Amino acid sequence: MTVLDWIDQVNGWVWGFEMMLVFLAVGLYLSFRTGFIQFTRFGVVLRETLGAIRERSLGGGGEISPFQATMIALGATLGSGNIVGVTSAILIGGPGAIFWMWIAALVGMATKFAEATLAVHYRQQYADGSVSGGPMYYIARGLGLPWLGALFAVFAAVAAFGIGNVVQVSALSGALDNNLGVPPAWTGLFAALVVAFVLAGGVRRIARFAQTLVPLMVALYLLVALAALVANASNLLAAFLSIFQSAFSPQAGLGGAVGTTMMMIRAGVGRGIFSNEAGLGSAAIAHAQAQVDHPVRQGFWGIVEVFLDTIVINTFTALVVLSAGAWMTGGLPFDVLMGSFGALGPIRAVMPVVLALFVFTTLISWAFYGEESAVFLLGEGIRWPYRLAFAVLAFVGGLGSFGTLVKVSDTMNGLMAVPNLIALVLLAGVVAKLTRGFFSGEPWTPPK
C-alpha cells in the first residue's frame, strides 16, 4: 500500500458516513448539555447577534468585534459547497436530502455554539491586548493535552494550504478561464496579491475585509437566488413540499441515479455537517478573536453562523434548484446549477462573480486559520514566513489543480474533527456551566 493509498483510506474514513454519525452524536450531546439552546433560546440568540449587528465591540479581550469574527468564520464556511454542494446533494439524495440537511444543521448549531464559547473561554491573552484561540488552545488549556492541541494545529495548518488555498484559487481560475477567458496565471497573481495585502494587515485588516465582503456576497447571492425563485414562483410551493414528501418516501432520488433513503440521509446529513464546518473546529479560531464580555455571547454567533450558512443560504440554493426542475434530468452539479439559474438569462453571468467572492473570502479566512495554527506550533516568528508561503501558493494554485496536495489537505481537514470532537465532548461540562452562568447574570471569569 502506497502513502497515497493510505491517505485515500483515511480520507474515506474521516469523510465517511460513520464519521457523520459521530458528528451528529456529538451535536446531540452538546444540545442536551446546553438545554437545547439553539431552540429554547433562539429569540435571545437573534437579539444578541443580528439584533445587535450595529455594535462595534463589547470590550474585554480580543481585537475585533463579534460580528467581524463571525464574518471571518462565515467567509471560510461559505464556499462552493453552498451552491454546487447543495445541488450535488439533491442529485444524489433527491429533494428529501434537504430535510436531512436541516436536521443536521440544527444539531450542528449546538456544536458551533460550544466551539465558539470554548474558543473565547480558553483563548490566550497577550499584554498588547491581542489574543489567540481556537481548538488547539481549548484542547491544550482546557484538557491539559498540549500534544493533542498541537496535532489539531498541524492538521489545520496543512489543510489551509490545500482546501483553503489551492482548491479555491484553482476553482476560481478555472471558472474565470472558462467563462471570461482570463488566463489562470493572472488569476493566481491577483489572488496572491490580494492575499498578501490583506494578511499583511493582521487580524484587523482580515476582519475589515471579511466584514465588507461577506455580507456583500451573501446579499448578492441571495438577490440572484431570489430573482431565480421569482422567475420560478409557480413551482416554489411544490418544490418546498417535495422536500418533505421526498424525505419520508422510501425512494428518494429521482435524478441520474435512483437513490435510497440511506443515500438521501447520507447526502443531506453530509451537506448539513460539512457545509457549516460545525465540528471541524476551524471557525473557533476566528470566534476566539472577538471582543466580548462573556464567551457565551460569542457562542450565540456560532449558532447564527450555522443558521445563515445552512438554513438560509443552502435552502435558497435548494429551492432554486428544485423549483427550476433541471435536477430531474441529472448531470454534473455545476451544469445543473447553471441550468437552474437559466430563467434569469444573462443575469446568471453574475454567478462566476459570486463564486469569485466566495473563493476570496474562504482564501483569506483559511489563511488566518493556518497562520494561527502555525503560530501555536512554532511561535510568533512563523507569521510572516507563513503569510509569504500562503501568498506564493495562491499564485501557484491558479496554475493547476495539484491533486495530491488537495487530497492530503482534504484529509487533514477531515482529521481536524478528531481532536476537536474529543475536546467538545470532554469540555461539554464547561460549556454547560458557562451557559448556566450567563443566564444567571454571572460575570465570566477566564481560566488562570
Place this chain on the structure above:
Amino acid sequence: MLKGNLSEFPLGTLVQTLAAAGRSGVLVVRPPWSEGRIALERGSLYAARMGMREGWAAVELLAGLRSAPFVFDDQLPLPQTPNLTLPLETALARLVAVADRWLRLEHLPRDWQVGVELTRKSGELKLTPAMLQVLGLIEGRSIGRILEEAEAPPLEVAEALDRMLAEGVLRLRLPQEMQAEELVALSFYGKETGVAYVDAPLFMAWQRRLPQPFLVRVRSPRGVERLFKVRPRSGIPGRVMLNDKDLRSLRAGRGVKLKVQPELTAGGSQQ
C-alpha cells in the same frame, strides 16, 4: 495630644471623656471644608467656634459631623472670652439630645461638601423660616456652608434641609464636571433586576468623585428613565449592562445608546 476621627469617637463621647478627666485645651475638628474648635477649661466647656457659628450653635453643628479628623491639644491657648456658659451636666445632656436629633435626619447626606439644588417639584410643602433661609443660601454653597452661614440654629437648618430633600423639593447636586455618560446597552439575564453594571474603571472614577453612595439614572432615547443601583463589572468599557427585562421596561434594547448619570442618594445609602 489626643488624635482620632469622629467616625470612631462621636463628639458627645469625646467631650464627656475629656470633661471627666478635667482636661484643659482645645479640641480641633477638621472636616475638609472648614475647621471647628471647642475649648475646655478644667473639664468644663469654655468656648466653641465653627466657621461663622460660635458658642452653642458651633457645638450643635460639630455634633452633626459623622466623620472628621480631630486633635485635642492641651498646649493651644484658650480664647480670651468664653462663649459657653452652660453647666457641664446640662451641656452634656443637651449634646446627647442634639446628637440624637442629628441621627434622625435620614435624608441629609453624611458628606456636607455636596451641594443641593431645587427640583421642578414644588408640592404642598409649607415653608418655614429656616427653609426660606436655606433656599436663599443654596446657590453655589455646599451643605456645610449652608449650615454654617444660615441664621437659624444649625440643627433647625439641617432639619429644614432634610425635610426638603425628603419631599423632593431639593436634590443633591453632583459636582459640576460630572456629565451624563452615553453608554451602549448590553443585556444580561437572570433574576437580578434594578441593577446597572458599568465598567469597573468608570465606576471607580465615579466613586472617587462622589462623596457617598450613589445610584444611576438611566434614560433611553425614547425618554423613559429609571433609577438603578450601580455596580462595577470588569471588561465592559463604554457599556451599561442591564437585565433584559429592565432594558425592555426602558423601551430599549441591546446596542441602544443610553444616557447614564450618577445620582446621589439622599440619606447616603443605596436604595
